[in-house]
Amino acid sequence: MTIYEADWVCPASSGPCANGAVAVENGRIAAVGTDLQLPGPRIRFSGCAIIPGFVNAHAHLELTILRGFLEDIDFIKWIRTVTASKKERLTREDLLLSARLGIAESLAAGVTCVGEVMDAGVSWQAMRELGLQGVAYQELFGPADIHVEESLKGLAGKIEALRTQETETQRLGVSPHAPFTVAPRLFRAVKDYAKKERLPVTVHIAESAEEDLYVRLGAGPFADRNRERNFEVEVAGCSPVQHLENCGMLDADTLLIHVIRIEDKDLQVLRRTGAAVVHCPKSNAKLGHGVARVVEMCDAGVRLSLGTDSVASNNVVDMFEEMREAIFMQRAHTGKHNALGAHGAFRIATLGGAECLGLEKRLGSLEAGKRADFVVVDLNDPAIQPVYDPVQAMVYSACRKNVRATYLGGEEIRIDAGPWMKQAGEIARKLVAAP
Ligand SMILES: [Zn+2]
Known part of the structure; x- marks a missing residue:
């Protein structure tokens, strides 16, 4: 089990909790809350909020x-x-x-x-x-x-x-x-x-x-x-x-x-x-x-x-x-x-x-039993600080660039889109040249 901690956890199914944590085991959420007394390595995201994908x-x-x-x-x-x-x-x-x-x-x-x-x-x-x-x-x-x-x-x-x-x-x-x-x-x-x-x-x-x-x-x-x-x-x-x-x-x-x-x-x-x-x-x-x-x-x-x-x-x-x-x-x-x-x-x-989409039993919020599909939003940004309510702060001030990490089934996803962008440029040139 891995426990992800952040200044805020915003489960979507309930209100935000300060100094919260999300425990993940075998790709699923095992527990969500404050003061989780569970064994396993801890990863802390300082100044961040963890939200559902x-x-x-x-x-x-x-x-x-x-x-x-x-x-x-x-x-x-x-x-x-x-x-x-x-x-x-x-x-x-x-x-x-x-x-x-x-x-x-x-x-x-x-x-x-x-x-x-x-x-x-x-x-x-x-x-x-x-x-x-x-x-x-x-x-x-x-x-x-x-x-x-x-x-x-x-x-x-x-x-x-x-x-x-x-x-x-x-x-x-x-x-x-x-x-x-x-x-x-x-x-x-x-x-x-x-x-x-x-x-x-x-x-x-x-x-x-x-x-x-x-x-x-x-x-x-x-x-x-x-x-x-x-x-x-x-x-x-x-x-x-x-x-x-x-x-x-x-x-x-x-x-x-x-x-x-x-x-x-x-x-x-x-x-x-x-x-x-x-x-x-x-x-x-x-x-x-x-x-x-x-x-x-x-x-x-x-x-x-x-x-x-x-x-x-x-x-x-x-x-x-x-x-x-x-x-x-x-x-x-x-x-x-x-x-x-x-x-x-x-x-x-x-x-x-x-x-x-008919998938609410398995994803969409941070709740025990659901897939560990979650996102770390970095609130350490002058355009977001200070934070009174993390949901309000994200909705009114954040943007895609504040996403620090995305997890699918408990695994952090990093994709190098560089080669695809290069290919996309070539396809775009073909589209422009088409009659
Ligand atoms: Zn459409």
């Missing part, structure tokens, strides 16, 4: 290579460039390198668990190689009824090929992309498949004005694009969230991504169905999509988590920044000085994320 509940690690490639362009062009890059310009090897780089960035920033939406499917390999925990959701598309069978067959094949590699905390899921790329019949079929296979589901919903137009009126650029390709556009005539409910998509095993454009009635739908939400404040703001009604979702009892989305729309994996932005935007939006709060944001960035 962050749970980034929405990412696209395969797109790390597109950081900086899509700046200041409209959403339609943004999506088209992402799609063209993935399908026509980047090889599987490129995307694997991209995912590895994203994982190196995430671990260095204290993220130990993700809700990863993968298209090529190579993030799963990178997660297994580097030990990042979480759910890898296989994405699928199929905007018209003619795509349903083929799309579903493709999905089942990909999932089957990987299922034997699952562990308790590296899980697979499925992700039908969004209403303008997934026909209603495909939504229903995927959810049926997911229920049968006991797979969690995640879906982008209520993100943009263009998507809202598509669902409510069958109009706008996404509808035009689908009609150009001779795909029938079904008019749902309701909000995107209600559209998903009508497609049988909403229950406690579905995690909704973004959820910005919602009506009052949608809050009731979320509450009634138990669907969870991953809030991506920086991505939502950067792409000009708006501010989600997070305070109202909290008040309605909706399960919430925090996600960065891909670095193509973020651009940095920094959960401190994400927590801060979530709070600041809610306050700017509602005029309430106490909207969300530091402790609330810290909880959704850790245990709340684990709950939304």
Whole structure:
């Protein structure tokens, strides 16, 4: 057993404790508290806080290579460039390198668990190689009824090929992309498949004005694009969230991504169905999509988590920044000085994320029996000192650079991303040179 001591231990499942310790044995947390009288070597992190690894509940690690490639362009062009890059310009090897780089960035920033939406499917390999925990959701598309069978067959094949590699905390899921790329019949079929296979589901919903137009009126650029390709556009005539409910998509095993454009009635739908939400404040703001009604979702009892989305729309994996932005935007939006709060944001960035991914029994907080996935945050920084409340200090003042060490299953993880960065530079040059 090894005992890790710090000025503060912030378990997320309970309040911070001063001069605390975390005892680790065989990759799991054996005990948490002050004055632990246990045998074994002691490692002291002076002036630091030990926290659970962050749970980034929405990412696209395969797109790390597109950081900086899509700046200041409209959403339609943004999506088209992402799609063209993935399908026509980047090889599987490129995307694997991209995912590895994203994982190196995430671990260095204290993220130990993700809700990863993968298209090529190579993030799963990178997660297994580097030990990042979480759910890898296989994405699928199929905007018209003619795509349903083929799309579903493709999905089942990909999932089957990987299922034997699952562990308790590296899980697979499925992700039908969004209403303008997934026909209603495909939504229903995927959810049926997911229920049968006991797979969690995640879906982008209520993100943009263009998507809202598509669902409510069958109009706008996404509808035009689908009609150009001779795909029938079904008019749902309701909000995107209600559209998903009508497609049988909403229950406690579905995690909704973004959820910005919602009506009052949608809050009731979320509450009634138990669907969870991953809030991506920086991505939502950067792409000009708006501010989600997070305070109202909290008040309605909706399960919430925090996600960065891909670095193509973020651009940095920094959960401190994400927590801060979530709070600041809610306050700017509602005029309430106490909207969300530091402790609330810290909880959704850790245990709340684990709950939304269905992994809360095994990770997300510092509690005996859980995986020893924890992070040492160095508070010895003039920008953070003095510290009155460590959670408030981290949420309002810290950044990814204050992460001193990241532990996965009780082992400190250090990755030399130098060679990958060099390769990423070469791939970026190829992308820029492409017609
Ligand atoms: Zn996304």
